[in-house]
Amino acid sequence: MTPTLDELNQAFLRLLTPAPALGTACEMHDATSCEGKGVSPNPAPTPPPTSAPVPPCRIVEGKTKGYHFDADLAPDQIVPAGRLLDERGFAIDAVTGVDWLAAGQMEIVYDFYHPVSVLHVVLRCRVPREGAEVPTLSEVFPGANWHERETHDFFGIRFTGHPDLSPFLLPEDADYHPLRKDFTGAA
Amino acid sequence: MTLPEPFRLLAYLAGVMAFVGVNAAYLVWVERKGAARFQRRPGPTEVGPAGLLQPLADAAKLLSKQLLVPPDADRTLFRVAPVLVMAPALMCLATIPFGKTLGARSLDLGLVMVFAFGSINVMAIMLGGWASRNKYAIISAARIVSQNVAYEIPMMLVVITLIMVTGTTNLQEIVEDQAGGFWKWNVFNLAANPLMPVTFVIFFICMLAETNRAPFDMAEAESELVAGAFTEYAGMGFGVFFMAEYANILVGCSLGAILFLGGWQSPFGILSGVGWFLLKLYALVFTVVWVRWTFPRTQFYGLLNLSWKILIPVSLGTLVLTCIMLKIF
Amino acid sequence: MLLEKLQSAVGAGVILPDGHETFVLNLGPQHPATHGVLRVKLTMDGEYILRAEPVPGYIHRMQEKMGENRSWSKYLPNTSRIDYLSAMTYTHAYVLVVERAAGIEVPPRAEYLRVITSELNRISSHLVWFGAFLLDLGGFTPLLYAFDDREKILDLLESVTGSRLTYCYYRFGGLCNDVDAEFLTGAREFVAYMRPRLAMYRQLVTDNIILRKRLEGIGRIDAELCRKYGATGPVIRGAGVANDVRRVEPYSVYPLLDFKIPVYSECDCMARYLVRMDEMEQSLRIVEQAIAQLPEGPVMGKVPRVVKVPAGDYYHAVEAARGRFAIRIVSDGKEIPYRIKLRTPSFSNLSLFEEASRGMMLPDALALMGSLDLVIPDIDR
Numbered sequence: 001m002t003p004t005l006d007e008l009n010q011a012f013l014r015l016l017t018p019a020p021a022l023g024t025a026c027e028m029h030d031a032t033s034c035e036g037k038g039v040s041p042n043p044a045p046t047p048p049p050t051s052a053p054v055p056p057c058r059i060v061e062g063k064t065k066g067y068h069f070d071a072d073l074a075p076d077q078i079v080p081a082g083r084l085l086d087e088r089g090f091a092i093d094a095v096t097g098v099d100w101l102a103a104g105q106m107e108i109v110y111d112f113y114h115p116v117s118v119l120h121v122v123l124r125c126r127v128p129r130e131g132a133e134v135p136t137l138s139e140v141f142p143g144a145n146w147h148e149r150e151t152h153d154f155f156g157i158r159f160t161g162h163p164d165l166s167p168f169l170l171p172e173d174a175d176y177h178p179l180r181k182d183f184t185g186a187a
Numbered sequence: 188m189t190l191p192e193p194f195r196l197l198a199y200l201a202g203v204m205a206f207v208g209v210n211a212a213y214l215v216w217v218e219r220k221g222a223a224r225f226q227r228r229p230g231p232t233e234v235g236p237a238g239l240l241q242p243l244a245d246a247a248k249l250l251s252k253q254l255l256v257p258p259d260a261d262r263t264l265f266r267v268a269p270v271l272v273m274a275p276a277l278m279c280l281a282t283i284p285f286g287k288t289l290g291a292r293s294l295d296l297g298l299v300m301v302f303a304f305g306s307i308n309v310m311a312i313m314l315g316g317w318a319s320r321n322k323y324a325i326i327s328a329a330r331i332v333s334q335n336v337a338y339e340i341p342m343m344l345v346v347i348t349l350i351m352v353t354g355t356t357n358l359q360e361i362v363e364d365q366a367g368g369f370w371k372w373n374v375f376n377l378a379a380n381p382l383m384p385v386t387f388v389i390f391f392i393c394m395l396a397e398t399n400r401a402p403f404d405m406a407e408a409e410s411e412l413v414a415g416a417f418t419e420y421a422g423m424g425f426g427v428f429f430m431a432e433y434a435n436i437l438v439g440c441s442l443g444a445i446l447f448l449g450g451w452q453s454p455f456g457i458l459s460g461v462g463w464f465l466l467k468l469y470a471l472v473f474t475v476v477w478v479r480w481t482f483p484r485t486q487f488y489g490l491l492n493l494s495w496k497i498l499i500p501v502s503l504g505t506l507v508l509t510c511i512m513l514k515i516f
Numbered sequence: 517m518l519l520e521k522l523q524s525a526v527g528a529g530v531i532l533p534d535g536h537e538t539f540v541l542n543l544g545p546q547h548p549a550t551h552g553v554l555r556v557k558l559t560m561d562g563e564y565i566l567r568a569e570p571v572p573g574y575i576h577r578m579q580e581k582m583g584e585n586r587s588w589s590k591y592l593p594n595t596s597r598i599d600y601l602s603a604m605t606y607t608h609a610y611v612l613v614v615e616r617a618a619g620i621e622v623p624p625r626a627e628y629l630r631v632i633t634s635e636l637n638r639i640s641s642h643l644v645w646f647g648a649f650l651l652d653l654g655g656f657t658p659l660l661y662a663f664d665d666r667e668k669i670l671d672l673l674e675s676v677t678g679s680r681l682t683y684c685y686y687r688f689g690g691l692c693n694d695v696d697a698e699f700l701t702g703a704r705e706f707v708a709y710m711r712p713r714l715a716m717y718r719q720l721v722t723d724n725i726i727l728r729k730r731l732e733g734i735g736r737i738d739a740e741l742c743r744k745y746g747a748t749g750p751v752i753r754g755a756g757v758a759n760d761v762r763r764v765e766p767y768s769v770y771p772l773l774d775f776k777i778p779v780y781s782e783c784d785c786m787a788r789y790l791v792r793m794d795e796m797e798q799s800l801r802i803v804e805q806a807i808a809q810l811p812e813g814p815v816m817g818k819v820p821r822v823v824k825v826p827a828g829d830y831y832h833a834v835e836a837a838r839g840r841f842a843i844r845i846v847s848d849g850k851e852i853p854y855r856i857k858l859r860t861p862s863f864s865n866l867s868l869f870e871e872a873s874r875g876m877m878l879p880d881a882l883a884l885m886g887s888l889d890l891v892i893p894d895i896d897r
Contacts, residue, residue, distance in 0.1 A: 062765075064830075065829075065831065066613065066830050066844075089743065090743075091742070091743040091746050092745070093746055094746070094844070098829075109857075111831070115739070115752060115757050116758065117764070120833075141744055141746075142744050142867075142868075142871065143744055143746045143747075145867070146863065154580070167573075169572060169573040169897070171573070178581050222656070222657075226656075226660035226661070227664060323541075329562075330563075401654060402726055408879065409548050409654075410549045411882055480657050482655060482724065483653040483654045483724065483727050485730070486729065486877070488877065489726075
């Protein structure tokens with residue numbers, strides 16, 4: 001089964017928005033990628049970005065970004081979103097973090113690819129930097145186990161429910177997280 | 188040559204030890220050169236012409252190394268095991284007739300004695316593995332025992348077939364029986380048993396397995412068990428195991444040459460002598476080397492399956508066939 | 517339940533319900549079969565593996581942090597030191613993702629040469645795997661033959677890149693220098709030389725009965741397992757899924773070239789073996805065609821002196837010799853990367869080892885490990 005971007009988008013909207021918000025639901029991130037969607041080539045003028053709520057998920061142009069679908073999740077939506085992708089035959093690509101020191105946030109990025117289609121899906125979740133904690137995806141994708149363990153090593157993000165978060169690539173007594181932007185141990 | 192018996196035996200013992208020592212050392216050289224040729228590289232070249240002094244350099248290196256005994260190992264058994272591996276191979280060579288008059292003892296039960304001592308070698312390697320208190324060595328020891336139990340049986344069946352044909356277990360007499368040209372050799376003795384060449388192949392396979400040679404080198408499967416039973420051995424302890432491996436190959440190939448290829452008999456019925464024996468021996472040894480560098484290792488259970496499911500039924504079949512042939516003709 | 521019991525047993529054996537006692541066998545960090553410093557903690561019942569827990573990290577170098585303290589272009593040499601056997605493809609992924617992000621155009625000749633060198637590198641990487649895999653199975657000789665062939669590739673690549681293993685040949689916007697006629701002739705000669713060699717390997721090695729017995733039906737990894745663990749490359753193609761980034765998400769000039777994606781659906785070690793053997797042939801075809809189509813022109817496009825990447829995150833995957841290698845870069849618009857994430861194939865491929873090796877015998881598990889074609893720095897990064 002090869003999923004389509006449209007269907008994926010709809011499924012994610014149903015998952016992420018509490019009430020079905022019709023009409024505004026599918027908002028293009030980039031007008032140039034509309035051909036596939038059949039949206040009129042002359043879209044309505046976009047409102048100023050400050051006032052419009054950023055849609056929780058969007059189709060992005062693969063040519064410039066390298067992935068095709070991008071979704072912002074709350075921590076409790078990660079496992080349902082993972083299941084959704086699992087049902088559609090996606091495979092786990094990687095789990096990693098990005099430390100946004102200035103914003104005081106920790107971003108967890110999940111990459112999924114599809115074994116037989118071009119689709120590449122990115123899930124993101126931002127949590128407060130201190131005591132960052134998200135549920136584990138290793139129940140859905142056992143392959144996430146190692147990626148999450150590595151992310152815990154590097155960023156100190158805790159994955160609740162993870163079977164074993166002991167240091168993986170780092171020495172077994174490591175108590176530091178080198179990819180945090182305020183890490184100075186290696187300097 | 189009429190030395191008194193004790194002196195003759197002593198002289199012979201010295202001779203055999205020298206023979207085994209030189210052979211083991213130079214078979215290593217042959218193996219390394221042979222492997223190199225199979226692999227399109229020169230092999231040892233540095234020490235002496237064509238690397239001919241390499242074995243001596245290796246021996247000097249091994250001798251100068253400290254003999255380490257791992258902590259908690261069984262010190263006595265650990266030290267004794269290499270000697271126990273080497274000694275039976277020397278004993279076996281005592282009954283081997285190298286030529287018409289060249290042999291320590293012409294025993295009536297020569298063949299039985301060779302197998303009796305040949306089996307000790309396995310127990311010695313097992314002891315070495317067990318005494319080193321190393322998990323890889325213990326796995327290897329367990330493998331060696333089951334492998335050898337599996338391969339002794341078809342080998343014995345083959346040898347019994349041969350004894351029925353020759354009617355003697357005296358190795359010298361077996362060789363004498365094959366005089367008169369290569370068509371008289373046991374391997375071509377189709378009148379006694381049309382499956383004789385198959386018997387020889389089974390014997391050769393079993394010999395490879397008994398001496399733990401590739402493709403049956405489960406014991407020291409280096410990519411699985413590091414060095415198997417010899418993992419903890421250093422210096423000359425390892426060196427003796429290594430020499431014993433070649434000594435056992437020598438015994439196995441000598442037996443092959445005597446039982447099936449006419450020993451020191453010439454293939455043309457004239458000019459028989461020790462030269463022919465050595466030629467046959469080294470041809471077999473070369474085949475052993477050749478096989479090692481050509482085939483990957485078998486699985487352990489594949490090895491046991493081969494023995495229990497193919498070799499034992501086939502060798503039983505040849506045994507029965509020989510019985511029938513003997514009864515009829 | 518049994519598993520928890522075993523997990524609690526560190527180093528010591530436990531008594532199984534059937535009366536057997538287990539023991540823990542440390543395979544590595546130094547072991548002939550791990551081809552590097554990988555440690556696998558095996559809980560064994562005799563020769564049967566109850567649990568195999570890989571413990572990587574012995575040569576972890578924090579390549580991702582290194583990306584955060586040097587400029588975009590200074591990170592180029594690092595990319596060839598992740599999977600040292602497949603350096604070209606890894607550098608390819610990095611230049612592609614930066615070019616994608618910064619909107620740098622690459623002249624066609626450069627892309628063709630990238631494909632030629634990448635495919636030659638893929639062949640040399642597969643040759644090392646071929647030799648090392650056979651070595652794991654106890655056959656020593658093929659290694660020397662494979663290295664003999666690989667030497668020719670290394671000589672060729674050395675003549676244009678100056679290095680024999682950790683190439684840094686690609687630049688943002690092109691290549692550091694053009695190839696000469698000698699290289700092209702040499703590559704053509706190599707293709708002609710390599711085809712009969714591959715036929716010889718098929719006769720000598722692939723059709724060997726002992727090899728077949730050791731690989732057929734051993735080490736089952738099916739498509740579902742690959743998907744759940746993100747295993748790619750020859751592992752997933754040996755499970756019947758035609759997943760090849762060169763075809764699924766085409767990049768560079770691969771869409772212009774005619775080549776097949778070898779797929780075997782037996783899911784066993786033999787399938788993965790055959791995929792790689794066939795891939796070498798396909799790579800030869802790619803090299804041949806790319807040389808024939810090679811356009812004239814510059815090998816370097818217009819690139820600013822200091823490359824800056826617009827803020828945002830970008831992703832690019834390539835098909836490396838071991839599978840899908842991807843780089844995710846996050847930029848804050850400055851001259852140095854904000855974050856570089858390396859998604860390496862060996863990491864994901866090894867992660868399924870624990871599940872795939874359960875209940876296997878030790879020699880079979882090592883055949884399985886060999887068929888995954890692990891490169892340890894690729895796991896540890």
